[in-house]
Amino acid sequence: MTLTALETTILTALRNEAEGMNNDGWVSVYLDNARPDDVSAHHFAAILGNLKQKGLYRSQGDDFFGLVFIGEAA
Numbered sequence: 001m002t003l004t005a006l007e008t009t010i011l012t013a014l015r016n017e018a019e020g021m022n023n024d025g026w027v028s029v030y031l032d033n034a035r036p037d038d039v040s041a042h043h044f045a046a047i048l049g050n051l052k053q054k055g056l057y058r059s060q061g062d063d064f065f066g067l068v069f070i071g072e073a074a
Contacts, residue, residue, distance in 0.1 A: 001054055009036065010047045011056060014068040026058065026067040 003011065013034040018027035035044045048066065051057035058067040 003054070004050075006039070007047055007050055007054075010034070010039070010044065011051060011068070014051075014057065014066070015070050018068055018070060021070075025071050026069055028060070029066055029068050031064060031066055 013036060014029050017034040018029045021027050031044075031048075035041065039047070048057050048059075051068075052059065056069045058069075060066055
């Protein structure tokens with residue numbers, strides 16, 4: 001799977017802000033903490049949509065939290 005530079009930056013930020021771990025490799029993240037200062041909220045949402053299509057992000061049904069895939073659980 002190929003990610004753009006911005007998708008990679010956002011995915012890294014999401015993973016760095018992730019909290020906890022569940023058994024399937026998905027972790028919760030507070031989205032405001034993961035959005036880089038130089039990325040607008042609208043552009044951030046678009047990148048999240050791209051990551052969702054690539055199977056690396058899931059919405060939790062609100063604008064505050066999401067789930068990011070960090071890999072297979074051990």
